[in-house]
Amino acid sequence: MTRLTVPDDSLFGLANLPYGVYSVAGQEPRVATRFGDHVVDLALLLDDPVFAGPTLNPFMAQGHERWVAVRERITEALGGDVPDEAVHDLGDVTLHLPFEVADYVDFYASEHHASNLGRLFRPDNPEPLLPNWKHLPVGYHGRSASIVVSGTDVVRPSGQRKGPADPAPVFGPSVRLDIEAELGFVVGIGNPMGEPIPVADADRHIFGAVLFNDWSARDIQAWEYVPLGPNLGKSFASTISPWVVPLLALDAARVPTPVQEPAVLPYLALDEPWGLDIDLEVEWNGDVVTRPPYAAMYWSPAQMLAHLTVNGAPTRTGDLFASGTISGPEKDQRGAFIELTWGGKEPVTVAGQERTFLEDGDEVVLRATAPGRAGARLGFGEARGRILPAVGG
Amino acid sequence: MTRLTVPDDSLFGLANLPYGVYSVAGQEPRVATRFGDHVVDLALLLDDPVFAGPTLNPFMAQGHERWVAVRERITEALGGDVPDEAVHDLGDVTLHLPFEVADYVDFYASEHHASNLGRLFRPDNPEPLLPNWKHLPVGYHGRSASIVVSGTDVVRPSGQRKGPADPAPVFGPSVRLDIEAELGFVVGIGNPMGEPIPVADADRHIFGAVLFNDWSARDIQAWEYVPLGPNLGKSFASTISPWVVPLLALDAARVPTPVQEPAVLPYLALDEPWGLDIDLEVEWNGDVVTRPPYAAMYWSPAQMLAHLTVNGAPTRTGDLFASGTISGPEKDQRGAFIELTWGGKEPVTVAGQERTFLEDGDEVVLRATAPGRAGARLGFGEARGRILPAVGG
Known part of the structure; x- marks a missing residue:
């Protein structure tokens, strides 16, 4: 387990928590958030399989109340100890198109x-x-x-x-x-x-x-x-x-x-x-x-x-x-x-x-x-x- | 097993064999062809799971040579005895959007x-x-x-x-x-x-x-x-x-x-x-x-x-x-x-x-x-x- 810290002036602190899709060599793409220069796997961080796939679409389809709740859960989870296997350096991952574009x-x-x-x-x-x-x-x-x-x-x-x-x-x-x-x-x-x-x-x-x-x-x-x-x-x-x-x-x-x-x-x-x-x-x-x-x-x-x-x-x-x-x-x-x-x-x-x-x-x-x-x-x-x-x- | 016949002047004889997606009450949509006023389930007719889903997309993605080969197989199969469970009357089925539209x-x-x-x-x-x-x-x-x-x-x-x-x-x-x-x-x-x-x-x-x-x-x-x-x-x-x-x-x-x-x-x-x-x-x-x-x-x-x-x-x-x-x-x-x-x-x-x-x-x-x-x-x-x-x- 790791306690993650980011500089106070980071553009990717707790106020941001954007969503993206990443992969590491040899593995399938999965959903992550960015925290400072860490890329944090959300399926592992939150133990939630909706983030284990290659696009944000299944999570987005869950609707506004879930978006609010998940944002709170990420904030909480990043304030505590984070599983090592959930964390990657930004420079070590490939970033993908984060969602499947409909119209x-x-x-x-x-x-x-x-x-x-x-x-x-x-x-x-x-x-x-x-x-x-x-x-x-x-x-x-x-x-x-x-x-x-x-x-x-x-x-x-x-x-x-x-x-x-x-x-x-x-x-x-x-x-x-x-x-x-x-x-x-x-x-x-x-x-x-x-x-x-x-x-x-x-x-x-x-x-x-x-x-x-x-x-x-x-x-x-x-x-x-x-x-x-x-x-x-x-x-x-x-x-x-x-x-x-x-x-x-x-x-x-x-x-x-x-x-x-x-x-x-x-x-x-x-x-x-x-x-x-x-x-x-x-x-x-x-x-x-x-x-x-x-x-x-x-x-x-x-x-x-x-x-x-x-x-x-x-x-x-x-x-x-x-x-x-x-x-x-x-x-x-x-x-x-x-x-x-x-x-x-x-x-x-x-x-x-x-x-x-x-x-x-x-x-x-x-x-x-x-x-x-x-x-x-x-x-x-x-x-x-x-x-x-x-x-x- | 059934031998299907269609009138000589049918617009849906062996020269046509269009593809569509149908369902009957209580079942999921599947791919079919239309032969006369019969709707024939292609997964059952050809014993091919690519037709068992709700869109034509997986079959279309197999490419031109497969389209040619499958057309020949359908023609052959409809010339012989067809499994009863593959055949529905046109009036008994619901027809769906036949493919998922990309752009x-x-x-x-x-x-x-x-x-x-x-x-x-x-x-x-x-x-x-x-x-x-x-x-x-x-x-x-x-x-x-x-x-x-x-x-x-x-x-x-x-x-x-x-x-x-x-x-x-x-x-x-x-x-x-x-x-x-x-x-x-x-x-x-x-x-x-x-x-x-x-x-x-x-x-x-x-x-x-x-x-x-x-x-x-x-x-x-x-x-x-x-x-x-x-x-x-x-x-x-x-x-x-x-x-x-x-x-x-x-x-x-x-x-x-x-x-x-x-x-x-x-x-x-x-x-x-x-x-x-x-x-x-x-x-x-x-x-x-x-x-x-x-x-x-x-x-x-x-x-x-x-x-x-x-x-x-x-x-x-x-x-x-x-x-x-x-x-x-x-x-x-x-x-x-x-x-x-x-x-x-x-x-x-x-x-x-x-x-x-x-x-x-x-x-x-x-x-x-x-x-x-x-x-x-x-x-x-x-x-x-x-x-x-x-x-x-």
Whole structure:
């Protein structure tokens, strides 16, 4: 038995207790929590077989009361002696995709991001936001199978693109490969078909949050997306962090959302609409190039989930909905390189080199922190990915 | 033991042998084939446990050679004496969703449909098709969890809509509820991330086809879909037929696709591009109102799958991609009511009543037939759904 300690300023102290899936050489993946730089096997710590499998889904499906109870049991157990066989060093384990993704939806919830893209793509229009933007959280479904865990390499996608001057589309590796710094929210308990989730109940359905990098091929996207939305420009890969930070750990991070004017329709309205005060940073080849503030997001996680289901659409354990690019009002808070470099016209310098979009070999890492209880600060780990050359490219 | 016979003109003779999932009272769902009006349990017929579970996925995952071999074994077994306990009457069983849906993508592959919608929505534009339409099969991801089997009631969705004259959006039950008559294609064997499926190999990855009704709330869709595509206007329900007709059964239905001009890029090109000569019909409250011909589709199933994966996106066993609305050149071949009634301006008479869009209590049934080997004709069963009033509506 071992008594585990972590430094007071750890981002993974008792205030956090995120969930992930790990393995050690020769053994099957199992569910763990991270405590400091220890990875603690939860099936062994709590003597509970729901954690002995390779995904969080069975535990998430047990519902909100169990999530509360288990969090208390972990806190208690980590305060006492812990079985040696339950504890691994972070450096000794492989981290896996923590849950099986059911349906995946990406939103577009940042007013600054949507406005910047409006100015870039519709420069002659005095109003950068489209008419529906402030009335509903615009979103679209994406490919669940393409969601990978931090550390997975990203092969540069090939596809069709056509510049305004090209007489016909050409096929080849994307030349405008970008990131989108987002947060993703994991649905623990879904809703049956025909029974929408009220906005006030959403926090009992959302299990937790992950970092989310929605890699985007802007040239493929620009050519394909009219009229049915993004497809191949996004579907090749999205990277999430290996740790799911429980929504229960983010109580202290709740902040009011920005004022929503015009007033939203009743199904999206809360007396006290809550966002989350989560600070992201984006590192490009070792340099932090932008620090997007999640607190600036116009549409909240609860509003996104209420909207997703208001037509009766069912959600399931393992559904993932992402925020869309997080951008703040300042240039160094923009969460996509197309905004940061203003469509590629204003290069940034990273590691001594000029960059607009991603080059082969580039590596991007998302990180984030948030306030936790009793003055603690929480971490989300990393969403890391390196660009490999296109196949045959 | 029983010797089963079916009438020579059955749509479910030896030339078809579709796969489905059935149950009888008090027992778990299992995989079956349909032979005439008999439902034959395949685990019992073939003494093969891969068919003893509630989905087709484990069998589909075994790959193309197994699909060929099993089809031969079923044909042989049905030619001899069949164990009594393997045989049920169609009327005595419940049919279930035949496979677990992984990712779902809907295309927009009919030139007639896309042109009609262009004329309806952009009447001032002399060219009804958008610039990308003849270069790539436009498609978008949809909600897998909303796909239901024939016979499931469809609750009218509520959502936001805003007519051109409305000062602000209103919330309420959709008043322009529509259908889309489509075919869906089931991926049996997918591709790993980074390894696209060549267009010439697609028929070894596609397991079979189902009828697909993509119920659509046109008013919700019109307000939400710019710029990221359809979401709530589609995500409440899509209905499939309970029988998956194997692509192996559709060899005799292969026909050349319409001439594609301008020439497609090499990754979409086949020496002999093949479509499928499948005739659909749409029954509305008992009257057949339209007969969409799948043979008229511009983009083929092989092209859709090659396009979906050309950026390296992975597909999985159970992926479903649908054709988009099937419309032919004639008015009575249009596969959506918005086209058939020209945006609601030209009502049709069904069962003695005028209709534009769907009323509560209306029932729609899709059916289809195709040529099979040796002069046989194949059926797809039905995709049937009835509209229930909106919740609280």
